[in-house]
Amino acid sequence: MKQMLTLTEHSQLKALSDPLRAEMMMRLLERPYTGQQLSVYFNLSRAKVHYHLKELEKNQLIAIVKKEEKNGIIQKFYQSVARGFTPSAELLPHLEDINETSRQFLLQMAERTKSVILSAPEDAFKMNKASEDPSDWDYIGSMWQFSAKEEHFKDWIKKYFALMQEFSELTKQDLPNHPDSKIYYISTMAFQIDEPIMEELKSKKEEK
Incomplete structure (x- = not known):
C-alpha cells in the first residue's frame, strides 16, 4: 500500500x-x-x-x-x-x-x-502517578487553539510529519509480539475554524 x-x-x-x-x-x-x-x-x-x-x-x-x-x-x-x-x-x-x-x-x-x-483496554488509561510532566503520562488527550499565520501553521505541519516519520523509524524494530512492545493508536486533526471555541481567544478577539 x-x-x-x-x-x-x-x-x-x-x-x-x-x-x-x-x-x-x-x-x-x-x-x-x-x-x-x-x-x-x-x-x-x-x-x-x-x-x-x-x-x-x-x-x-x-x-x-x-x-x-x-x-x-x-x-x-x-x-x-x-x-x-x-x-x-x-x-x-x-x-x-x-x-x-x-x-x-x-x-x-x-x-x-x-x-x-x-x-481500548483499561490499562490504556491508567495513571501510575500524579504528574504535570507529559513524559510521565501513558496516554495523550488534549485540544489546542491558536490564532496563527498560515505560513506558521504549514511549518508546524511539516515538523509534525517529520516527527511522525522519526517515530516510525525509531519503532521499526519494536515488533508487536515482543514482550516489551505495546500497540499505540495515534489520531491527529487540525483545521481552520471561523470563530474561536475557547474563551481565551474569544476574549482577545473582543478586545481588538
Missing part, C-alpha cells in the same frame, strides 16, 4: 466525497475486506455494497489484494491502494468537492477514533 496517492480525476473526488464510501475507505485502510464482510458490518445489502466497491475500484482507489475459495465461491478481498489521498493541481478548481471529501474523511477519522477509545 502506498503512503499517499495523488488524485488526478474529478470522479475520484466525487467517489470519496460520498459519506458511505468514505466510511468504507476507513475500514479498507485498516485491512482487506470482502463485499460480504462489509455487507454484514454496515448492515447493507450485498448489491449496494458491491455497487460502492465497484465505484471505488473503477476510480483506482481500492484494489483486490487476494482471493480465497470458500464453499466453491471465490471471495475477493479489497483494500485501499494508499494510506492517504491528496488532489493534484488540476483538481484545485473543484474546490467544493475537495472540501467535502476532506470533511468526510475527518468525520470518519473522528468516529473511528471514538470507537477505538471505547474498545
